[in-house]
Amino acid sequence: MKIILYDEGTSGELDLTEIARYTGKKLGKVEVELRESLFAADLSPEIIAEYARKIAGAKVQDVSQRMEAAQEPLYGEVEFEKRRLTGKSRAFGVLYDGGWLRSVFSEAIPAEKRQLDCLHIIFTNRMFGSWDDHNKRYHLRTSLYSVPSIISTTGIIEAPARPREYYVLKQQYQSLGKDPTALKESFQGRFIDYEDERLTEVTKGYVVQAVVYHLTGDPFCEDRGCRLYNAHWQEDLIYAQLESGYEFCTRHEEILGKAGENNG
Ligand SMILES: [Zn+2]
Numbered sequence: 001m002k003i004i005l006y007d008e009g010t011s012g013e014l015d016l017t018e019i020a021r022y023t024g025k026k027l028g029k030v031e032v033e034l035r036e037s038l039f040a041a042d043l044s045p046e047i048i049a050e051y052a053r054k055i056a057g058a059k060v061q062d063v064s065q066r067m068e069a070a071q072e073p074l075y076g077e078v079e080f081e082k083r084r085l086t087g088k089s090r091a092f093g094v095l096y097d098g099g100w101l102r103s104v105f106s107e108a109i110p111a112e113k114r115q116l117d118c119l120h121i122i123f124t125n126r127m128f129g130s131w132d133d134h135n136k137r138y139h140l141r142t143s144l145y146s147v148p149s150i151i152s153t154t155g156i157i158e159a160p161a162r163p164r165e166y167y168v169l170k171q172q173y174q175s176l177g178k179d180p181t182a183l184k185e186s187f188q189g190r191f192i193d194y195e196d197e198r199l200t201e202v203t204k205g206y207v208v209q210a211v212v213y214h215l216t217g218d219p220f221c222e223d224r225g226c227r228l229y230n231a232h233w234q235e236d237l238i239y240a241q242l243e244s245g246y247e248f249c250t251r252h253e254e255i256l257g258k259a260g261e262n263n264g
Pocket residue numbers: 220221222223226227228248249250251252
């Protein structure tokens with residue numbers, strides 16, 4: 001197995017060198033390659049325009065409408081994506097359909113890298129969601145495990161819910177016109193925020209989820225203290241990734257250990 005990590009615009013939120021080091025260490029002699037960008041720097045303007053059009057077409061226009069096909073984007077939306085693809089913008093306010101985004105990212109993976117038993121993990125600060133048939137709306141996601149897998153830093157910050165009291169107090173602050181910074185400070189440590197120094201450490205757990213998905217087809221674990229726990233709350237995420245006192249449950253330590261031996 002070989003693992004390739006791609007930076008698709010993480011805005012310096014992650015220390016990807018450290019993540020690559022950790023992944024290599026966790027998996028024995030597996031080869032980990034870190035690529036600075038997903039979209040090659042030498043793409044022609046025509047190819048960039050084509051990717052920009054496709055990515056803009058993956059934008060969710062209405063969170064209560066399931067996208068059945070890629071959308072026909074507006075001129076301004078395509079221009080926005082061109083600026084992102086050429087590194088002129090790191091903006092991340094748009095929500096994309098995770099599945100459509102994945103299929104565009106998949107095309108960008110160089111043909112010579114698309115070998116069997118090669119795991120591709122893309123880091124981005126783009127926000128993406130998946131359609132929830134039960135609630136009839138899109139839900140923000142931290143990650144999508146597939147070929148390739150995508151991990152969103154904005155998703156890690158925004159998708160798992162913050163403590164309930166936070167939302168109650170936030171409303172009170174807003175109605176009183178108080179500065180929300182003080183509120184964030186009083187919840188310090190209880191959720192991951194932008195420019196949070198814990199983000200790199202937390203993301204390592206999501207990388208291992210992608211690896212375990214590749215190995216077993218199931219990225220998640222029921223154990224609240226295992227880094228494969230599928231956290232829907234920030235406090236659960238912080239517990240699983242940082243505070244439980246162990247990294248993985250016995251079963252997953254074993255799966256990772258075996259994968260390491262096979263690589264060694
Ligand atoms: Zn586990």
